[in-house]
Amino acid sequence: MHAVGIVAAAGSGLRLGADRPKALVPLGGRALVCWAVDTLVDGGVRDVVVAVPAAEHAAFATVxxxxxxxxxxxxxRTASVRAALAAVGRRADAVLVHDAARPLTPPDLVTRVLDALAAGARAVVPVLSVxxxxxxxxxxxxxxDTVDRAVLRRVQTPQGFAREALVDAYAWLxxxxxxxxxxxxxxxxxxxVATVAGDExxxxxxxxHDLALAELQVVR
Structure with missing residues (x-):
């Protein structure tokens, strides 16, 4: 199965209080987007497309x-993924869409998503209990009212799709x-949409605060 990864990295970083796009904010000395790309590659995805702010193309190309x-x-975000999806070649069987803002996602989570697609799922997301x-x-x-948390899940990325399913869905949107x-x-x-186990x-x-917690988890 030929899988292509899309990384959504065009966010502004305003809520993070950053003076640059959020995906370029450093974590452990490396930009968040670098961690996200490495996660996909280490999990078995060899072809990656990153959606970036047009004015920051050179800065992303540097890192x-x-x-x-x-x-x-x-x-x-929807517009960014739509643009990246247009760059995915027809040779791809599957597309994984990942957030640059989830830098410490372990590669085995990527593998679980790929395995579910290989087993026949047309769409799959990693989830965690509430x-x-x-x-x-x-x-x-x-x-x-109180909601029954037993049926609720928190959704993460990367989310995986059969390429044609995602292309058709965006064409309809x-x-x-x-x-x-x-x-x-x-x-x-x-x-x-099927689910696989997510990861904290x-x-x-x-x-x-999220960035500070992530810094504490980085192995130096």
């Missing part, structure tokens, strides 16, 4: 290996649509 393909991302009590609140912030992840895109097109190390770096 990433020469065999990584760069494309100009869009104003939203451990906290989860509630619904009304407009006044008052608890209105309106150009101005913005969904939270690619599993939502294929589900909107009627494609079932695949946590997303969004705010400064």
């Amino acid at each position: 990433l290996p020469m065999d990584v393909r760069l494309v100009a991302g869009g104003a939203t 451990v906290d009590t989860t509630v619904v609140v009304d407009d006044d912030g008052v608890v209105a 309106p150009p101005d649509a913005e969904l939270t992840d690619d599993a939502a895109v294929v589900r909107a097109a009627g494609i079932p 190390r695949a946590a997303k770096v969004t705010v400064p």
Whole structure:
């Protein structure tokens, strides 16, 4: 199976308080995007496309290996993945979409996603159980209901897809649509999404506290 990885790396980094795109923020002396690309490669993906801010192409080219393909991302995550998907060749059987903001994702998580696709899944996402009590609140912030956490899951990346399934789903999606992840895109097109076990190390770096925690986990 020929799998291509897409890394969404066009985010601004405003919530992280950074003076550069979030994917270029250093972790353990290396840009977040470098960690994400290495995760895919070490997990068995040999062809990687990274969606970057158009104005920062040179900065990304400086830190990433020469065999990584760069494309100009869009104003939203959905637009960026759509642009990267257009650069994926027809030789690919599968596409894995990963967030640059999940730098410490272990390679064996990538392998689990690839194995599920090889076994016949058209779409698969890694998930974790919800451990906290989860509630619904009304407009006044008052608890209105408690949700059964046994059926809830936290979704991570990389998310894997049969290439044709993801291409068809994006072709069906309106150009101005913005969904939270690619599993939502294929589900909107009627494609079932399977799950595999996620990993707490695949946590997303969004705010400064997340980056500080990630620094504590980096093996120096």
